[in-house]
Amino acid sequence: MKNALRKGSDNREVWGEKMVCLFLLCCSFFFFCRFFVDSGNGERLLEKKNLLALGETGIFLLYSFFILLLRKTTLRSRRALLFFLSFPLLLTSYLHRFLLPLLFSFFYFFFLASILCYFLSGKINHFLQRCTSFRYSEKDKTAAFLALPFVLIQISRSNIALDYDSLRYGLRSAWILFSPEGKGGGILSFVQAFFSSHGLINAVYSYPKGLELLTAPLSFFPGYGFLLAFQIWIYIAIAFVLYFLLRDRKDAELALGILTFFFFSSVGNMAITMKTDNLTLLLQLLSLYFYGKGERKNSLSMLILTYSLKPTAVVFSTLLFIGFFLDSLIKGTIGTFFFGKGEPEEKRYFHPFGTKKEGSTALLFVSLLFTCLITLRTFWITGLPFSTTFTGIFKAMGFSVKWPFNLDAHVDYSGALSLQETLLSFGKRLFFFLFYPVGEDMAHVGIAWSGIAFPTILFLAAGNALKMILRRFSSGRKKEKGDVKDIELPLVFFLISFFSLLSFVMLWQIDGNYYSLWECLALLLAFGSPLWKKEEERQKRKWRILLAPFLYLPALLTTLVTSWAGAVGFTPIDPINKGYYDHLSVEMEKQAERGSLPLFLKMAENPRNHVLAVSETPDCYRIPCVVESITDVEGSGGSPGLYDDPLYFAWFLKWAKTDYIYIEKSFLEEEREARAKEMLIQMANLGILIEPEFANLTKTQESLPEYLLVKVNQSRLEYAWREESYPVLTKEEEEDTKSVRNWIENGDASQDKCIQRVK
Incomplete structure (x- = not known):
C-alpha cells in the first residue's frame, strides 16, 4: 500500500x-x-x-x-x-x-x-x-x-x-x-x-x-x-x-x-x-x-x-x-x-x-x-x-595603489535607486x-x-x-x-x-x-x-x-x-592553404587598402615599441607591438584623472615609456574625444610631439591626411618628471609643433602645413 x-x-x-x-x-x-x-x-x-x-x-x-x-x-x-x-x-x-x-x-x-x-x-x-x-x-x-x-x-x-x-x-x-x-x-x-x-x-x-x-x-x-x-x-x-x-x-x-x-x-x-x-x-x-x-x-x-x-x-x-x-x-x-x-x-x-x-x-x-x-x-x-x-x-x-593606477571598481549603481525602483x-x-x-x-x-x-x-x-x-x-x-x-x-x-x-x-x-x-x-x-x-x-x-x-x-x-566579436559567417574556405590563418598578412592588406600601411610598418618594425593609439578599438590592438588605446587610459578600468593637468599626462607618457602616439582623425573628431583632443594639442604646444609622419593623402592632396604618427620627445618629458620648467623650443621643434597642432585643430593653415611636411 x-x-x-x-x-x-x-x-x-x-x-x-x-x-x-x-x-x-x-x-x-x-x-x-x-x-x-x-x-x-x-x-x-x-x-x-x-x-x-x-x-x-x-x-x-x-x-x-x-x-x-x-x-x-x-x-x-x-x-x-x-x-x-x-x-x-x-x-x-x-x-x-x-x-x-x-x-x-x-x-x-x-x-x-x-x-x-x-x-x-x-x-x-x-x-x-x-x-x-x-x-x-x-x-x-x-x-x-x-x-x-x-x-x-x-x-x-x-x-x-x-x-x-x-x-x-x-x-x-x-x-x-x-x-x-x-x-x-x-x-x-x-x-x-x-x-x-x-x-x-x-x-x-x-x-x-x-x-x-x-x-x-x-x-x-x-x-x-x-x-x-x-x-x-x-x-x-x-x-x-x-x-x-x-x-x-x-x-x-x-x-x-x-x-x-x-x-x-x-x-x-x-x-x-x-x-x-x-x-x-x-x-x-x-x-x-x-x-x-x-x-x-x-x-x-x-x-x-x-x-x-x-x-x-x-x-x-x-x-x-x-x-x-x-x-x-x-x-x-x-x-x-x-x-x-x-x-x-x-x-x-x-x-x-x-x-x-x-x-x-x-x-x-x-x-x-x-x-x-x-x-x-x-x-x-x-x-x-x-x-x-x-x-x-x-x-x-x-594596501595602497601605485601611481598611475586607479583600481576602484565602478560597479554598484543600486544606491541611485529607491527600494521600489530596485525591485522593479x-x-x-x-x-x-x-x-x-x-x-x-x-x-x-x-x-x-x-x-x-x-x-x-x-x-x-x-x-x-x-x-x-x-x-x-x-x-x-x-x-x-x-x-x-x-x-x-x-x-x-x-x-x-x-x-x-x-x-x-x-x-x-x-x-x-x-x-x-x-x-x-x-x-x-x-x-x-x-x-x-x-x-x-x-x-x-x-x-x-x-x-x-x-x-x-x-x-x-x-x-x-551570435559571438563575442559579432562575427558574420565563417572563415572563408580555402581549399589549398598552409594550415593556419595568417592574421598579420590579412591586417597588412587592410592597412594598405586604407593607406595607413607606412605608419603600421613603422610601429611594427620593433615589437618593443610602446605606442599610445588614439584610434578605433579593437582594430588598433592588431598592431604587433606594445599598443595601448587612449580608451584604456581614460575609459573604464583606466585612470581618467590623468586628463586633469598636462603635467599629469606628461608624467604618464614618461612612466609608460611611450615611443609613439598614433592618431586617426576620424576617431579624434568624435565628440566624446574632446578631452583627448585638447590634451594632445597641449602636448604639441609643449614640444612633446615631434617628427610627425602623415599617411593617406588624397591623390589631389586637397584634403587632410587621415592618419598621423608622432614621436614622443623623451628629453622634454624629463623636465616634466622633475617638475622643472620646459626649455625654449628649438626651431625644428617649433615646426613640428605647428604642423601637429594645425593637423589636430584642422585650422585654415593646417592643410598647407601638412602637405609641406609630407613633401
Whole structure:
C-alpha cells in the first residue's frame, strides 16, 4: 500500500513538473522568436555570409543524422566512433585554416593535462589511461553527434571572431606580457618582462595572467589561431567533466544533460575568445568533482588555481569553498580534512595538509606556488593582490595603489535607486536575462546567452535542490543513505544563485559569461529530476521528441549568429592553404587598402615599441607591438584623472615609456574625444610631439591626411618628471609643433602645413 501511494505521489510530481516545464518552454520559445527579430539576429541570419554558414551547418547536421541512422554499421567499435567524429572536425579545420592550430593546441593541452594528472596521481600516463578507459553508451554516441555541429560552428569562425577583450590582452601576450624591455634574452629577461607593466595602465593588463602564462608557448606561433584552438579543447573538456559529474548522480539523464550543455551559447561563444571564463569554469567543476569523491585537497587545489585566472574567482570560487565548508559541517566530516588516523593505535594526529586519501599534497603545493606567482605579479605592478576586486577592503587593510593606477571598481549603481525602483529593475532584468536579452544593459547577454533551455533547467534545478535540502533536514523520518551524498551541490547552487541574482541589482552592465557556473550547476541538478526516472521511460521518450524543436534548433541558430566579436559567417574556405590563418598578412592588406600601411610598418618594425593609439578599438590592438588605446587610459578600468593637468599626462607618457602616439582623425573628431583632443594639442604646444609622419593623402592632396604618427620627445618629458620648467623650443621643434597642432585643430593653415611636411 505504501509503495502504491509513493508511486502515485511520484507520478503526480512528474506530471506537475512536466506541465510547468511545458509552460516555460512555450514561453521561452515565444520570447525567443521575438528576441531573434528584435535583437537584429534575424537580419544577421539573412546576410550572405551567414546564409553560407547556415548551409554548411546544415551539411554538418545531415552528416550527423546519416551516421546515426546507420550507427549499427558505422559505429560498431571505438575506432569507428573516433574516426566518424574526427573526420568532419579535421576536414572543417583544414578548409577554414584551423588545422595546425587545432592539432598543436591538442598536443599542448594533452601535455598540460598529463602534468596536472602527474601531480594528482604520481603517474605521468594517468591522463592517457583515463582517456583510453572511457566508457560510453549508445545514448552517449547520439548526444556526441548531435553536439558536433555546435563545436564545428565555433571552429569554422574562430579565425575571424577576434573580440575586443581577446585582442586587448589575451591574444597579445608575445608583445605585452613576455616581450623583454631590454636587449637581453633568456629566462631572466622573460621573467622580468612578465613582472613588468610595460607602460600599460588599464586594469585588464594587471588582471591575473594564469591563462596567458600557461599558453605562453602558443603565443609565439604565427597567427592567433593556436591560442584560440586551445580554448576549443577547454570547451570540450568542460563537457567531459559535466559528464563525469552527472554519471555519479543517481537516475540522472546523462546523454540529454550533456547535449543540453552545448545549447548554452554563454559557454560556447567563450570557446573562441581568449577570455579566462571557460578555464575558470573547468577548474571550478573539477573542484566540485573531486569534493564529491572525497578528495578535498584536490578540490581545494582546483579552487586555488582559479584565483590565478580571473578576478571574479575571488567571489565565486570562495562561494564554492564556503558551500563545501557548510556541507562538511552538516555531514560532520570537517575534522577529517585536518586530522588523519594513525595506523597502529588508531589515534588522531594533526596533519596540516590532510591525509593521502584526501588528495595530492604535491598538487596542492603546485597550485599554491602558481597562484602566488600570478598574484605577486599583480601586487608588484599595482600594489594590490587583486585588481578591481575588493579594492576598498584591501585599501582598508593598509594596501595602497601605485601611481598611475586607479583600481576602484565602478560597479554598484543600486544606491541611485529607491527600494521600489530596485525591485522593479531586478524583476525586469531577471525576465530579460532568462527570456528576452534585448536592451542597452543586455548587450553583453545577447551575445553570450544561456539560451532557450535555461528557464526550464533553472526551475527543475531549484525544485530538486530544495527537495534535497528538505529531505536532509526533515524531522520524524528515518534518514536514507542517499539523503546526504549530494548535499554540497544544492548548497553551492543556492549560494551561487543568490550572488548571481544580487549582481542584477549591483551591476549596470552584466555579461552573459558571468553566469556560466550558475548554469552548469543548474544543469547538474535539473537532470537528476524525477522527470528522468527509469520508471517513466516510455513517457520520457515522448518528452525528448517534444524537446527537439523547442530546444535544439533555436540553440543552433543562436550559436550561429551570435559571438563575442559579432562575427558574420565563417572563415572563408580555402581549399589549398598552409594550415593556419595568417592574421598579420590579412591586417597588412587592410592597412594598405586604407593607406595607413607606412605608419603600421613603422610601429611594427620593433615589437618593443610602446605606442599610445588614439584610434578605433579593437582594430588598433592588431598592431604587433606594445599598443595601448587612449580608451584604456581614460575609459573604464583606466585612470581618467590623468586628463586633469598636462603635467599629469606628461608624467604618464614618461612612466609608460611611450615611443609613439598614433592618431586617426576620424576617431579624434568624435565628440566624446574632446578631452583627448585638447590634451594632445597641449602636448604639441609643449614640444612633446615631434617628427610627425602623415599617411593617406588624397591623390589631389586637397584634403587632410587621415592618419598621423608622432614621436614622443623623451628629453622634454624629463623636465616634466622633475617638475622643472620646459626649455625654449628649438626651431625644428617649433615646426613640428605647428604642423601637429594645425593637423589636430584642422585650422585654415593646417592643410598647407601638412602637405609641406609630407613633401
